[in-house]
Amino acid sequence: MTKAFSNGKYAIVGAGLMGRLLAVALAKRGARVELFEKGGPDAANAAARIAAAMLAPLAESAITEDNVVRMGVHSLPRWKQLIDELAKPVYFQQDGTLILWHRQDASDAERFSSHLERNCDRNRTLSKPLHLDSQSLAEIEPGVSERFTQGLYLPNEGQLDNRQLLEALLVELTLMKVPCHWNQPTNPEQLRNIANGFDWVIDCRGLGAKDSWNQLDNSSKYLRGVRGEVIRLHAPEVKLRRPTRLIHPRYPIYIAPKEDDVYVVGATEIESEDLSPMSVRSAMELLSAVYTVHSGFAEARILEMATQCRPTLKDNLPEISLDQNPHQAKLMMINGLYRHGFMISPAILDCALEILNMGSSLLAIDLDLQVSTAADQELSACA
Structure with missing residues (x-):
């Protein structure tokens, strides 16, 4: 070649x-x-x-087409190869994705879990989600074990900076x-x-x-452009080990831990090409939701609130x-x-x-x- x-x-x-x-x-x-x-x-x-750069084909299979999931599966090992070839180090992690929900959202979580398992049955390259009880959750992600008693763990998924x-x-x-x-x-x-x-x-x-x-x-x-909004936080009191997603009927969020106690938090997806600063509503919902995951976010410092539009075909x-x-x-x-x-x-x-x-x-x-x-x-x- x-x-x-x-x-x-x-x-x-x-x-x-x-x-x-x-x-x-x-x-x-x-x-x-x-x-x-x-x-x-x-x-x-x-x-x-302006992205969390999560590499999560199984998690995304709940909301996207099968061919995109297969592209994600192909890309995970390729990312490791591409990054290893670079002269300057890049943070890369492949320790899976954690899915959490509050008790009142258990029915939504059950539907989400069933959807992922069906997708795994159709695509054998995906690893099935693991159901966590309070003990296994505490072992995988001790930082959230006080507020959550169950969760889903999606093996092999990753992220980069x-x-x-x-x-x-x-x-x-x-x-x-x-x-x-x-x-x-x-x-x-x-x-x-x-x-x-x-x-x-x-x-x-x-x-x-x-x-x-x-x-x-x-x-x-x-x-067209689809607007997204993210908040970058410095939260030394929070020690999440892997990308974490919260199931919620109004504002599901993701939290992607980066190096040096930095966390990228996002969720919003708005059919708009507006690039103005983040709205008060979005900021309040994201920050409120992230606090329910870990109380240490209350003392976090807001490094940045940013918006961008993702290029999207019909x-x-x-x-x-x-x-x-x-x-x-x-x-x-x-x-x-x-x-x-x-x-x-x-x-x-x-x-x-x-x-x-x-x-x-x-x-x-x-x-x-x-x-x-x-x-x-x-x-x-x-x-």
Whole structure:
């Protein structure tokens, strides 16, 4: 694969999670890569910066499609490989996910558990959830045993530190001397001119590519933003060992423990592209809910309240779109990772690399990742 890539020249537009992963992967394979980004190297405006970066295919199977779950299963071991190849360390953990609920929400928890078990029956690559009583809960997560007497443990799931990863990928780009054009808004179509010398132009702009996706001749391509809100807390009195989710009818939350007693707390999912600061209601619900999990959060310090919009296609599923016009550089558009960006991005990366190398991807077929072409879009429009 390295030999094939060494003859190619690639322009990547958008330096968020997918853009950086692809740029590093291609450069490691000997390709000539240039990265274009409208913002700065800190990824301040990237959706990937405002995330908990949980790698939880079984937990997410309760609310997403089976193909996304399979992408998550594929991606977990790949994350370990990708991180081990980086020069700068990135916090990575694979100690499972803990699911908790208060007594009054036991019926919701029972339905949730049944749903996960059915999903495990359909997908044998998933490990079945383990039911915890008060003793086993105290052994797995002693910090919550005073407030909860039962729970679910989802083995093998994991998480990473999203901000450390973005920084480590930037270091890698620097070490490999990849030209990075920061603070330079770029239209991928302009780079497709033969005079620029690129073989492929890869559009990884997320919501920045909204106009490009929404002009495709297929109504299912409609790209929108889904607002998410997270709070970062410094809570030295709380010692949670693994990502923890609380089942609640009004505001289910997740708590992702990072290094140095930092916790990322979130839950909200709002059909809006509003990027204004977090609402009082969201802040109160998140903080109230997290306090019911562990009393030590009462003395936590709020480091940040942040909002961002996740790029989401009409069907809430990721997609790769191709335009291989022989008179221009080939175009690949990657988008729609929605709330599962970190969970599935290595799978998307591997599919994209196969397409760039061989023109098609057996992995994409196996994972049921949608890969469309300009010809597909014309047929859809005619239909």
